[in-house]
Amino acid sequence: MFHKTVSIAFASITIFSATTSIAFADVNKGQKYYLKECKECHGNGTKGAAMLEQAEWKDMFANGNKEMITAHEESNNEKAKKYINSDKFKEHAQDLFDFLHEYAKDSGKVPSCG
Numbered sequence: 001m002f003h004k005t006v007s008i009a010f011a012s013i014t015i016f017s018a019t020t021s022i023a024f025a026d027v028n029k030g031q032k033y034y035l036k037e038c039k040e041c042h043g044n045g046t047k048g049a050a051m052l053e054q055a056e057w058k059d060m061f062a063n064g065n066k067e068m069i070t071a072h073e074e075s076n077n078e079k080a081k082k083y084i085n086s087d088k089f090k091e092h093a094q095d096l097f098d099f100l101h102e103y104a105k106d107s108g109k110v111p112s113c114g
């Protein structure tokens with residue numbers, strides 16, 4: 001009886017943490033990805049996130065990151081085109097968005113290191 005209760009408790013904790021990490025993408029992870037993947041073209045994280053306002057970042061990442069992809073495809077920058085169509089960008093997009101949105105131009109916030 002005791003064992004059964006404990007394992008049910010563990011199972012619920014595991015399920016709970018798995019779902020929360022899916023539901024809430026991570027601002028810190030997004031910052032890390034930004035520094036690795038966007039900084040070389042758009043400058044440090046403060047500058048990058050302040051490129052746009054919160055609502056504009058939402059638009060950029062809506063419909064499967066459509067506007068982000070278009071902006072880079074229209075840039076005629078081969079490296080930017082390749083990156084924006086990569087699996088890496090797709091996989092990190094939700095975390096990147098969270099970071100950029102958190103520190104957008106109109107957020108009044110500045111990231112601590114970056």
Ligand code: HEC
Binds near residue numbers: 041052075089096
């Ligand atoms: C290899 C270079 C490169 C990389 C990597 C890159 N970009 Fe860009 N990005 C560009 C270029 C070139 C443009 C075209 C407009 C311009 O010159 O700023 C652009 C445009 C944009 C725009 C549109 C700006 C506007 O005013 O409409 C945003 C927003 C943006 N990038 C964000 C990002 C983010 C966030 C990342 C990382 C996830 C990223 N970019 C990665 C080169 C890059």
